[in-house]
Amino acid sequence: MREVHVELGDRAYRVVVTRGFEGLDDALAEVTGGRPPVVVSDDNVAPLYLSAVRQAVGEVHQEIVLPAGEAHKGWAALQQIVDGCLRAGVDRRSTVLALGGGVVGDVAGLAAALVLRGIRVVQVPTTLLAMVDSSVGGKTAINHAVGKNLVGAFHQPSLVWANLDTLHTLEPIERVAGMGEVVKTALVGDVELLDVLEGDRVEARLDEVVARCVATKASVVARDEREGGIRAWLNAGHTVAHGLETALGHGRMPHGVAVAHGLVAETRWAAAEGLCTDPGLPARLDALVRGLGVPQVPADLDHSAAVAAMHLDKKALDDMMVLPVVERAGQMRLCRLPKERLPELLDHLPS
Amino acid sequence: MREVHVELGDRAYRVVVTRGFEGLDDALAEVTGGRPPVVVSDDNVAPLYLSAVRQAVGEVHQEIVLPAGEAHKGWAALQQIVDGCLRAGVDRRSTVLALGGGVVGDVAGLAAALVLRGIRVVQVPTTLLAMVDSSVGGKTAINHAVGKNLVGAFHQPSLVWANLDTLHTLEPIERVAGMGEVVKTALVGDVELLDVLEGDRVEARLDEVVARCVATKASVVARDEREGGIRAWLNAGHTVAHGLETALGHGRMPHGVAVAHGLVAETRWAAAEGLCTDPGLPARLDALVRGLGVPQVPADLDHSAAVAAMHLDKKALDDMMVLPVVERAGQMRLCRLPKERLPELLDHLPS
Numbered sequence: 055m056r057e058v059h060v061e062l063g064d065r066a067y068r069v070v071v072t073r074g075f076e077g078l079d080d081a082l083a084e085v086t087g088g089r090p091p092v093v094v095s096d097d098n099v100a101p102l103y104l105s106a107v108r109q110a111v112g113e114v115h116q117e118i119v120l121p122a123g124e125a126h127k128g129w130a131a132l133q134q135i136v137d138g139c140l141r142a143g144v145d146r147r148s149t150v151l152a153l154g155g156g157v158v159g160d161v162a163g164l165a166a167a168l169v170l171r172g173i174r175v176v177q178v179p180t181t182l183l184a185m186v187d188s189s190v191g192g193k194t195a196i197n198h199a200v201g202k203n204l205v206g207a208f209h210q211p212s213l214v215w216a217n218l219d220t221l222h223t224l225e226p227i228e229r230v231a232g233m234g235e236v237v238k239t240a241l242v243g244d245v246e247l248l249d250v251l252e253g254d255r256v257e258a259r260l261d262e263v264v265a266r267c268v269a270t271k272a273s274v275v276a277r278d279e280r281e282g283g284i285r286a287w288l289n290a291g292h293t294v295a296h297g298l299e300t301a302l303g304h305g306r307m308p309h310g311v312a313v314a315h316g317l318v319a320e321t322r323w324a325a326a327e328g329l330c331t332d333p334g335l336p337a338r339l340d341a342l343v344r345g346l347g348v349p350q351v352p353a354d355l356d357h358s359a360a361v362a363a364m365h366l367d368k369k370a371l372d373d374m375m376v377l378p379v380v381e382r383a384g385q386m387r388l389c390r391l392p393k394e395r396l397p398e399l400l401d402h403l404p405s
Numbered sequence: 406m407r408e409v410h411v412e413l414g415d416r417a418y419r420v421v422v423t424r425g426f427e428g429l430d431d432a433l434a435e436v437t438g439g440r441p442p443v444v445v446s447d448d449n450v451a452p453l454y455l456s457a458v459r460q461a462v463g464e465v466h467q468e469i470v471l472p473a474g475e476a477h478k479g480w481a482a483l484q485q486i487v488d489g490c491l492r493a494g495v496d497r498r499s500t501v502l503a504l505g506g507g508v509v510g511d512v513a514g515l516a517a518a519l520v521l522r523g524i525r526v527v528q529v530p531t532t533l534l535a536m537v538d539s540s541v542g543g544k545t546a547i548n549h550a551v552g553k554n555l556v557g558a559f560h561q562p563s564l565v566w567a568n569l570d571t572l573h574t575l576e577p578i579e580r581v582a583g584m585g586e587v588v589k590t591a592l593v594g595d596v597e598l599l600d601v602l603e604g605d606r607v608e609a610r611l612d613e614v615v616a617r618c619v620a621t622k623a624s625v626v627a628r629d630e631r632e633g634g635i636r637a638w639l640n641a642g643h644t645v646a647h648g649l650e651t652a653l654g655h656g657r658m659p660h661g662v663a664v665a666h667g668l669v670a671e672t673r674w675a676a677a678e679g680l681c682t683d684p685g686l687p688a689r690l691d692a693l694v695r696g697l698g699v700p701q702v703p704a705d706l707d708h709s710a711a712v713a714a715m716h717l718d719k720k721a722l723d724d725m726m727v728l729p730v731v732e733r734a735g736q737m738r739l740c741r742l743p744k745e746r747l748p749e750l751l752d753h754l755p756s
Contacts, residue, residue, distance in 0.1 A: 129484060140551040145722050170719045171546065171557045172631075195522065200491040206522045207558060280523075368521045371496050 056265040060190065060272040062210060062279060069190055069214040069272065071265045075110035078178075078215050082111055082151070085176060085212040090115040091151040092139055094162040096122035099154040099180050102223050107153055107178065116142035120158065124305045127157045127197045135165035139173075149174040149212070155181035155228075156188040156309070160203070163194030167209035177211045180220040182232025183310045186239060186267035189214050191275040191285075201300060201366045208280055216268070218261055226347075231310030233346045234291075236267055238313055241321075241339070242287045243270035245384040251342060286369070287386040290378045291316030293364060294399050300363030301356050314343045315351055315403055322402035324379045329389070332382040340404060351403050364396045407616040411541065411623040413561060413630060420541055420565040420623065422616045426461035429529075429566050433462055433502070436527060436563040441466040442502040443490055445513040447473035450505040450531050453574050458504055458529065467493035471509065475656045478508045478548045486516035490524075500525040500563070506532035506579075507539040507660070511554070514545030518560035528562045531571040533583025534661045537590060537618035540565045542626040542636075552651060552717045559631055567619070569612055577698075582661030584697045585642075587618055589664055592672075592690070593638045594621035596735040602693060637720070638737040641729045642667030644715060645750050651714030652707050665694045666702055666754060673753035675730045680740070683733040691755060702754050715747045 055072040070081060082091065090113040095104055100119045108114050118138040120131045139150065152162035152175060159177050166175035177189035195206025221229065233251075240247035247266045250259060271288065278285040294316035299307055318340050324330035369376045374390040381387055406423040421432060433442065441464040446455055451470045459465050469489040471482045490501065503513035503526060510528050517526035528540035546557025572580065584602075591598035598617045601610060622639065629636040645667035650658055669691050675681035720727045725741040732738055 129480065133480060136549070136556055140549050140555055143717070146719065147722055168556045168558060170555060171544070171559060193522070198487070198491055204491055204521060205487055205519050207519060208522060366494070368497065371498055 056261060058265060058268045058272050061276040065210045067210060067212050067214070069216065069268045071216045071218065071261055071268065073217065073219045075106055075217055078107070078110045079112060081213055081215060082176060085174060086149045087147065089147060089149065091149040091176065092116045092118065092142060092144060093151045093153055094118045094120065094135055094158060095153040096120045096158050098122040099158065103153060103180060103220060107151070115144070115148065120161065124157055124197070127161055129196060131161045132165055132196050135162055136169055139165065139169045144169060144173060146170050146173060149176055151176045151178060153178045153180065155179065156184045159184050159189050160195050163209055163211065164196060164206055167194055167207040172209065174212045175209065177214045179214065179216055181224055182221055182229055183235050185216040185264050186232060187235040187271065189216070190268055190271050192279065197304065201363065202296065202304065204368060216264060218264065227308060227311070227349070230347050231308035234310030234314035234348065236263060237339070237342055238290050238317055239267040239270050241317065241380065241383055242290050242386055243274060243384060248383055286376060286388055287378045289369060290380065290386060291320055293367060293369065293375060293377055294319045294403070296367050297360035297364040297400065298351065298355070301360035302352065311348055314346065314348045318343055318404050319399055319402040321380050323399050326402070329379050330381060335380065335383060357397065357400055360400055361396050365393055407612060409616060409619045409623050412627040416561045418561060418563050418565065420567065420619045422567045422569065422612055422619065424568065424570045426457055426568055429458070429461045430463060432564055432566060433527060436525060437500045438498065440498060440500065442500040442527065443467045443469065443493060443495060444502045444504055445469045445471065445486055445509060446504040447471045447509050449473040450509065454504060454531060454571060458502070466495070466499065471512065475508055475548070478512055480547065482512045483516055483547050486513055487520055490516065490520045495520060495524060497521050497524060500527055502527045502529060504529045504531065506530065507535045510535050510540050511546050511557070514560055514562065515547060515557055518545055518558040523560065525563045526560065528565045530565070530567055532575055533572055533580055534586050536567040536615050537583060538586040538622065540567070541619055541622050543630065548655065552714065553647065553655065555719060567615060569615065578659060578662070581698050582659035585661030585665035585699065587614060588690070588693055589642050589668055590618040590621050592668065592731065592734055593641050593737055594625060594735060599734055637727060637739055638729050640720060641731065641737060642671055644718060644720065644726060644728055645670045645754070647718050648711035648715040648751065649702065649706070652711035653703065662699055665697065665699045669694055669755050670750055670753040672731050674750050677753065680730050681732060686731065686734060708748065708751055711751055712748050716744055
């Protein structure tokens with residue numbers, strides 16, 4: 055078991071990286087004072103792990119099972135959770151336990167932010183991507199027809215419990231996608247982790263890999279909770295990823311896969327612009343990403359649709375995009391790129 | 406023109422109590438940096454004041470007009486604003502200007518809290534109740550079938566502009582309702598204002614009355630933004646009010662009218678319990694409320710429905726209600742009342 059503390063004053067919390075659900079009951083009781091949680095999951099994850107969680111925590115106040123998938127990350131799922139909580143008679147000391155991947159965590163987190171103007175949420179991520187990225191840091195959201203994650207709130211969890219055993223049932227592509235965010239985190243804030251990822255014992259060292267990613271993210275979030283500055287570094291690769299995901303249609307390319315491609319494209323662009331001072335970095339990243347088994351960008355990608363989606367990114371301000379640019383591994387800086395130059399980023403996508 | 410500052414560190418803002426919209430352009434520009442706001446109003450208020458606001462602020466990014474009324478304070482209105490903002494291409498520096506009463510302010514404030522995880526909101530209240538209470542303090546919400554304001558967020562405005570001239574078009578009952586919250590605010594935190602309200606020059610001193618209420622609320626909010634303690638004092642009268650409004654059906658009794666009745670009932674109860682140390686206070690409040698022209702509680706009030714609604718109040722914790730109890734004018738304390746004793750409060754309603 056490894057533990058990471060997210061230092062946010064009176065909203066501080068810990069992230070437990072472990073195998074199994076043993077000890078979840080005590081960790082949860084510290085947060086809830088023993089009140090049974092409302093458990094939110096989806097119809098992929100619930101059949102696999104809901105009974106184990108129920109058994110681990112003893113008593114559950116209510117169970118809410120969402121339809122699985124990014125396509126359901128919208129108002130209907132949000133309302134389903136809010137309705138479920140309120141009809142079950144939650145009060146201000148109640149806790150939502152989100153059991154699942156990034157979609158469940160994001161929607162359940164947002165619902166918890168809104169019910170009675172905010173009740174606690176505990177994240178129990180069951181995908182690699184959710185463990186290393188979305189479950190930590192308090193960003194919650196639903197998608198909107200105009201773009202992904204455009205409706206949301208900052209609402210920190212009170213506890214994150216990452217049970218690595220749940221990754222055994224993960225689809226291989228989902229694991230690859232998670233590794234996309236792992237590579238990003240290493241690139242942005244943990245150069246030694248990059249070396250680990252290039253080694254041949256990644257699988258055996260998975261608990262270390264996850265804990266290191268969480269530690270990097272926790273450190274960034276503690277310094278910039280609401281993304282006024284350094285937290286935007288974590289958006290590396292995401293400008294291009296956002297364009298890819300939207301142009302291909304949500305769900306066709308997993309988020310982490312899009313991030314992996316985005317990292318390569320944005321780093322190549324930064325090198326071509328002379329902003330990246332490590333000339334070997336683009337090829338290094340490219341090799342790392344290919345080694346993960348990331349599927350190629352579909353040949354039928356509509357570049358103009360991708361550019362249009364990038365224009366609507368949350369990170370845009372007026373006619374400029376706020377772009378985290380890699381100077382070298384472990385060192386980013388924020389640049390303002392005129393929106394009309396966004397197509398250049400796509401030109402550097404791996405072919 | 407009177408100004409009150411709400412001292413909340415980097416979220417501090419000012420409340421301007423004035424007549425007219427003159428100066429709104431400059432005050433708004435300080436907040437927005439000159440970016441045209443998205444204006445949200447409803448179909449009662451828009452025909453009266455939208456063109457005046459448009460003229461005052463120069464340019465408007467987008468106008469969104471909601472159906473008027475408490476019955477529309479729900480998901481549909483929230484989504485209408487969120488959609489309108491996102492389709493209009495807002496970015497993180499955009500501002501929503503909420504023009505209307507408490508419903509518009511609450512829903513537009515919540516939408517602003519959620520769009521891109523939070524953009525600015527400027528409140529331009531056009532009812533007495535919104536001016537003295539709901540526009541200041543950052544509570545935003547929509548209603549839910551289970552109860553009022555159960556889904557929301559804390560999201561402070563960046564500016565509040567209370568134009569007293571807009572009160573000329575207010576329905577008389579809405580003005581009476583606003584006075585219910587004025588009496589509450591005086592009782593809780595401004596004993597001198599109670600004297601003013603008992604005098605015969607209330608109408609002529611309305612700017613002072615509004616500014617004093619805002620100052621009291623601002624002071625309480627600055628000390629307890631998220632209602633961990635003293636802010637709960639402002640819920641005086643609201644436990645009974647909540648039961649009345651829900652049992653009668655939302656919209657049949659204006660919120661401020663219900664609060665006025667709630668104040669009298671809760672103060673009478675406190676006196677009967679020996680918790681209120683000023684034996685003359687219940688009669689004093691009763692006379693003040695009657696003098697406002699508050700309509701009587703309907704004879705067909707379903708007491709058991711009111712009690713059931715009170716059980717589901719946000720202020721409930723397990724089997725206890727956290728009740729702000731009047732010790733004397735200007736001095737409250739929070740008590741825990743077992744839920745089974747809630748009917749006692751209703752027994753003290755004025756007949």
